Amino acid sequence: MVIRTLLALDGALVRGALSLVLAAEEDIHVVAEVGRGDAVDQAVDARRPDVAVVDLDLIAGGTATAGRCPLLVLADRRHARGLRGLLTPGRTVGILGTEVPPQRVVDGIRRLARREAVVDADLVMAALATDNPLTDRETEVLRLTAEGAPVDEVAGSLRLSSGTVRNHLRRIARKTGARTRVEAVRVARDSGWI
Incomplete structure (x- = not known):
C-alpha cells in the first residue's frame, strides 16, 4: 500500500527537504505540498491524502482537515498550547516536535496511516499544562x-x-x-x- 501524503509546512526549504526524504520511501507518495494555512483544506479535498503532515502554525487558526484525514502535526514546544484545539475525541492526530529527525516523521506517517498513536509526550504535556510556570x-x-x-x-x-x-x-x-x-x-x- 502506498501512503498518499500531503505536506502543509511553512517554508519552502523545509517542505522541499522533507519531500525529498519521503520520495526515497517506496511506500510513501507526496501528492501535494502547500505553504499556506488557507490552502490546506482545499488540498485535502482535491488530493485525498491518507495522511497530512502539517505545521501547527499553518493550522493554528483552525481547520476542518483533521476530520477528513489523519494529521501529523509538527509543533514547536514554545507553541504547544496551540495543540489543545486538535486534541479532541474523534480526530486522528499525531504530534511530533519540529526538531525530530526526518526518520521520525517517516515513521509517524506510517503509524498514522495504520491509525496507530504518534505522540511526543513532552509536547502533549506542554499543550495540556495549565499551571503557572512562574515560581x-x-x-x-x-x-x-x-x-x-x-x-x-x-x-x-x-x-x-x-x-x-x-x-x-x-x-x-x-x-x-x-x-x-x-x-x-x-x-x-x-x-x-x-
Missing part, C-alpha cells in the same frame, strides 16, 4: 512590577538585591516568551497567573 517569588516580582514598581522598589519590598530582581525578570521573560516587562505582565494576566 512564587517570580510571581511576587511580576505582581509588583505590574503595579508599576521600579526594580529598586521591588527589591526593597521583597528584601532582595536589585540584581536578583533583574535575574527574576529575565527568567520571567523567558518563561512567558515576552520581550519586555510590559509584555510579560500582559501574558501573565491573560493566563491568570497574576
